[in-house]
Amino acid sequence: MPLLMLDLDNTLVDRDAAFRDAVSTFLAEHHLPATDVTWVMTVDAGGYTARRDVAVAMNDRFRGRVPATAVQALLDRGGADRVVPADAVRDALHRALADGWTCVIVTNGCTVQQEAKILRAGLDRLVQGWVVSERVGFKKPDPKIFHAAADAVGVPLAGAWIIGDSAHADIAGADALGLRSIWVSNGRTWDQDSYRPTRIAEDFVTAIDSLISTAG
Structure with missing residues (x-):
């Protein structure tokens, strides 16, 4: 089964929206502008x-x-408790699984925080596994974290695709390994000259549809 490695923040979940909501509440609670x-x-x-x-x-x-403890508490949570599950993302993952892909999440960050997002979004039931940089000791774009992801689900890395929103962490990581990739632009324009994604998609759902319709 082909391997599909998926970024979490701002790819599978709207991390920035969740964190912004948490920050807004933090500012209001402490009477800050x-x-x-x-x-x-x-x-x-x-x-x-x-x-x-x-x-x-x-x-x-x-x-x-x-208090510094309040700042640390905000950053420790990182908005994980405010992640909103997206039906369109879950539906896209169902289509990828039905098409025969083995899906594994590859994310940088704190294990407790990232796993809380995965569970809150219901992604744990839609992927075969996940790796978090804190737990495995390597951060994207280090090739070792992608090898760890492949090992976690028992699927060869050769022929894998990577989908993510970070040019540096996801697309450069794919390029270093000679893997194909889809950059989730979220409305941005690609601005790197030394490497490029195989494809560009506006969002994760579009990326999956592109992969299913023309990959392989």
């Missing part, structure tokens, strides 16, 4: 800024107004 949500989201950079660096920046900005 609602407009600071934009600043936090910029610092966070879609989750790619290290949590310790986000914590340092937030503690500096909100010093004297918010």
Whole structure:
């Protein structure tokens, strides 16, 4: 069965929307300006800024107004409790499974936080497995995490596809391994010259439909 490796944040789940909601609640609870949500989201950079660096920046900005423990609690949750399951994503995964793909989630991040998102979104029942960078000790685009994903589901890495929204973590990772990939653009324009995805799709559902209709 062919292997399909899937990114989690902003590919299978709308991580940024969930985190933005959590930040908005945090600001309201601590009587901080609602407009600071934009600043936090910029610092966070879609989750790619290290949590310790986000914590340092937030503690500096909100010093004297918010306990450091409250900032850490927000970042530890990371909006995982606010992820909204998407029927369209689940339906697309059902189609991929019916088409014969072995699906495995490959995600960077904290194990507890990422697994909470997977469970809340109901993805655990729709994929054959998942690997989280904290648990395996390697982060995308390190080839080792993709090898770990293939090993986790017992499917050869050769011939696999990778679907994800990060040019650096997902598409560069695929390129380094000679694998085919679909970049989930989420409305952005591709701006890398040294490597390119095999295909570009607006969202995950479109990516799956493209894969099923023309791959193989």
